[in-house]
Amino acid sequence: xxxxxxxxxxxxxxxxxxxxxxxIQTVMEQCxxxxxxxxxxxxxxxxxxxxxxxxxxxxxxxGSLAWRYLKNPDAEAFRVEAACSSGSMAVYxxxxxxxxxxxxxxxxxxxxxxxxISTATATSVLIRGGSPEEIKLGITQPACxxxxxxxxxxxxxxxxxxxxxxxxxxxxxxxxxxxxQFHKKITVDEVKSSRMIAxxxxxxxxxxxxxxxxxxxxxxxxxxxxxxxxxxKGMGLAHDxxxxxxxxxxxxxAASKKAAxxxxxxxxxxxxxIQLAEVxxxxxxxxxxxxxxxxxxxxxxxYKLVRDGVVTFDGALPVNASGxxxxxxxPVGATGIGMMIEIxxxxxxEAGERQVPDAEIGLVENHGGTGxxxxxxxLTR
Amino acid sequence: xxxxxxxxxxxxxxxxxxxxxxxxGIAEDEKGNRHVVRVESEYFEALKIGLEGKIVKKPTDFGxxxxxxxxxxxxxxxxxxVALITGASRGIGxxxxxxxxxxxxxxxxxxxxxxxxxxxxxxxxxxxxGREAIFIxxxxxxxxxxxxxxxxxVERLGxxxxxxxxxxxxxxxxxxxxxxxxxxxxxxxxLTGVFNCTKATLPYMIQQGGGRIINMSSMSAFDGAxxxxxxxxxxxxxxxxxxxxxxxxxxxxxxxxxxxxxxIRTRMTDAMQPGALRERISQIPLGRRGEPEEVAKLVAYLxxxxxxxxxxxxxxxxxxxx
Numbered sequence: 266x267x268x269x270x271x272x273x274x275x276x277x278x279x280x281x282x283x284x285x286x287x288x289i290q291t292v293m294e295q296c297x298x299x300x301x302x303x304x305x306x307x308x309x310x311x312x313x314x315x316x317x318x319x320x321x322x323x324x325x326x327x328g329s330l331a332w333r334y335l336k337n338p339d340a341e342a343f344r345v346e347a348a349c350s351s352g353s354m355a356v357y358x359x360x361x362x363x364x365x366x367x368x369x370x371x372x373x374x375x376x377x378x379x380x381x382i383s384t385a386t387a388t389s390v391l392i393r394g395g396s397p398e399e400i401k402l403g404i405t406q407p408a409c410x411x412x413x414x415x416x417x418x419x420x421x422x423x424x425x426x427x428x429x430x431x432x433x434x435x436x437x438x439x440x441x442x443x444x445x446q447f448h449k450k451i452t453v454d455e456v457k458s459s460r461m462i463a464x465x466x467x468x469x470x471x472x473x474x475x476x477x478x479x480x481x482x483x484x485x486x487x488x489x490x491x492x493x494x495x496x497x498k499g500m501g502l503a504h505d506x507x508x509x510x511x512x513x514x515x516x517x518x519a520a521s522k523k524a525a526x527x528x529x530x531x532x533x534x535x536x537x538x539i540q541l542a543e544v545x546x547x548x549x550x551x552x553x554x555x556x557x558x559x560x561x562x563x564x565x566x567x568y569k570l571v572r573d574g575v576v577t578f579d580g581a582l583p584v585n586a587s588g589x590x591x592x593x594x595x596p597v598g599a600t601g602i603g604m605m606i607e608i609x610x611x612x613x614x615e616a617g618e619r620q621v622p623d624a625e626i627g628l629v630e631n632h633g634g635t636g637x638x639x640x641x642x643x644l645t646r
Numbered sequence: 647x648x649x650x651x652x653x654x655x656x657x658x659x660x661x662x663x664x665x666x667x668x669x670x671g672i673a674e675d676e677k678g679n680r681h682v683v684r685v686e687s688e689y690f691e692a693l694k695i696g697l698e699g700k701i702v703k704k705p706t707d708f709g710x711x712x713x714x715x716x717x718x719x720x721x722x723x724x725x726x727x728v729a730l731i732t733g734a735s736r737g738i739g740x741x742x743x744x745x746x747x748x749x750x751x752x753x754x755x756x757x758x759x760x761x762x763x764x765x766x767x768x769x770x771x772x773x774x775x776g777r778e779a780i781f782i783x784x785x786x787x788x789x790x791x792x793x794x795x796x797x798x799x800v801e802r803l804g805x806x807x808x809x810x811x812x813x814x815x816x817x818x819x820x821x822x823x824x825x826x827x828x829x830x831x832x833x834x835x836x837l838t839g840v841f842n843c844t845k846a847t848l849p850y851m852i853q854q855g856g857g858r859i860i861n862m863s864s865m866s867a868f869d870g871a872x873x874x875x876x877x878x879x880x881x882x883x884x885x886x887x888x889x890x891x892x893x894x895x896x897x898x899x900x901x902x903x904x905x906x907x908x909x910i911r912t913r914m915t916d917a918m919q920p921g922a923l924r925e926r927i928s929q930i931p932l933g934r935r936g937e938p939e940e941v942a943k944l945v946a947y948l949x950x951x952x953x954x955x956x957x958x959x960x961x962x963x964x965x966x967x968x
Binding site for chain 1: 659
């Protein structure tokens with residue numbers, strides 16, 4: 266059996282008027298409406314919500330809240346949390362349950378209402394994705410990535426221009442995505458002169474605080490609901506230490522490397538076969554390390570892909586054609602699901618202006634914390 | 647335990663409940679074990695990859711924290727702090743320059759005009775005391791000149807730790823007789839000048855890990871003064887500016903206070919009609935004018951001590967205003 270994605274729902278990302286219940290309801294209704302051959306809600310026996318923090322959602326029991334909108338009293342619903350990788354984690358779990366025969370069709374709903382609280386408070390919520398030692402000392406997420414970015418520059422000779430190029434590329438891509446939070450072209454100089462957040466990470470290296478929701482319908486019998494499903498060929502889940510300081514190599518996102526290796530092995534494919542990818546550029550220097558983790562570049566050479574234009578929209582391997590977390594936005598609980606929707610649309614040829622030609626095989630890398638957990642998903646037509 | 651700093655990041659937006667900036671670091675001890683550490687802002691200037699130091703656990707209000715304390719070299723200890731005093735060629739400004747020099751500061755004396763003999767003597771006195779003193783001519787009411795002055799101060803003396811916004815003028819007359827130009831001129835020097843110099847100085851102070859800004863206000867900001875609508879308004883503006891700067895930059899360990907002197911022996915009170923001056927003095931509980939040196943000592947306290955004072959307007963008026 267192969268689990269396939271058969272439908273989706275997606276709101277715009279940004280500062281939205283809708284509160285958590287409306288966000289959930291909207292993407293659930295969209296997902297059901299978008300099923301090409303139709304579906305009775307009673308055929309959906311599993312419902313998983315993905316959100317990171319109750320201070321954002323202002324709601325416990327979001328599984329039960331989503332259940333209210335499904336109109337299938339027999340469905341089982343619960344919530345999954347794995348920091349920024351919550352969305353992929355929910356899909357990972359749903360797929361396993363379908364493969365194991367515990368469910369036939371699963372609806373995954375990711376959302377976050379981050380603008381409910383101030384940026385300062387959001388920072389103190391998001392820091393909880395780090396290790397207890399980092400949290401105690403107030404070492405924020407951008408600061409953890411800053412430590413990684415500084416070590417990477419020192420070890421491999423990447424420059425601040427390379428980091429800026431990732432932001433520039435993803436903002437350029439965001440121009441083509443109507444769901445993106447930012448539709449603004451930026452330059453390397455603008456990135457390098459933007460406000461320092463945690464040296465050497467500047468404002469334009471950072472993803473925004475976002476509201477948004479996304480949903481996916483997974484099925485063990487995808488052809489029953491659409492003639493053009495996108496198949497989840499493999500998913501890898503792996504961990505690394507929570508703290509950057511305790512990692513064997515703080516310049517690597519080892520959890521993503523391990524997760525990707527699991528996927529490649531199980532699907533029997535090579536990294537060079539990947540035609541496009543959505544990766545976790547919450548802080549853009551990390552994108553270079555992710556290229557290496559996914560096998561797109563040798564260790565210490567990720568920056569060459571952005572310097573050489575390989576990963577631009579017109580390049581040989583477009584990465585974050587959606588605009589990435591940097592420009593599309595990062596409503597944390599929705600992010601992993603939104604990334605999969607991007608590949609789903611690309612593989613079906615429905616990505617509009619940002620369509621990557623002839624895409625058949627794509628990858629999603631979605632990690633939590635600063636890489637303490639990672640889920641890598643391989644999607645094909 | 648001895649350790650080496652492998653990486654660091656200055657956190658400019660600290661999470662709740664922390665308010666002031668600090669650096670995060672990864673330090674490696676002698677045994678090769680890595681630790682996540684905090685580095686306090688007083689060491690920002692020393693921060694570099696490979697910096698040697700010690701890992702120290704210290705209690706804080708938020709529990710026991712692991713700090714990295716860099717080895718402070720002898721050279722570092724010898725660094726002299728720098729104070730920039732605007733309008734320092736005479737009067738209270740000059741007294742502040744001399745007092746801060748006595749407390750170990752190298753001094754930048756600013757005035758909008760050429761330095762008078764009084765100012766030249768002050769510079770000689772400071773230099774005789776073993777401190778450096780430089781004069782920078784600049785009209786603080788013009789942003790470009792203020793910016794250029796601060797840049798030159800940092801280029802010549804290496805830093806700026808204390809900014810005393812002392813420059814001020816008065817053009818007294820009843821409002822009905824005050825021209826818009828006379829209103830504007832006083833506002834430009836007294837209030838806009840404070841904005842200009844503070845804005846130009848802040849980036850250096852942030853980079854240095856802190857600083858002190860002391861603004862010269864006046865009692866007239868509290869109870870008004872006949873014939874001083876422009877002057878009193880400018881000083882009232884300074885008070886609100888002071889509170890706001892204190893709130894905005896406390897996170898960078900920059901403390902901002904104002905001093906509101908009463909009747910001080912300056913050219914301004916010397917110019918009063920003798921009768922009016924005596925009448926005013928008779929209203930002062932201590933029965934005399936204050937000396938510029940007495941104001942300077944309060945500035946020196948705020949510049950060198952007063953670690954827990956910010957956003958305040960402190961009266962020095964011998965009880966004239968209570």
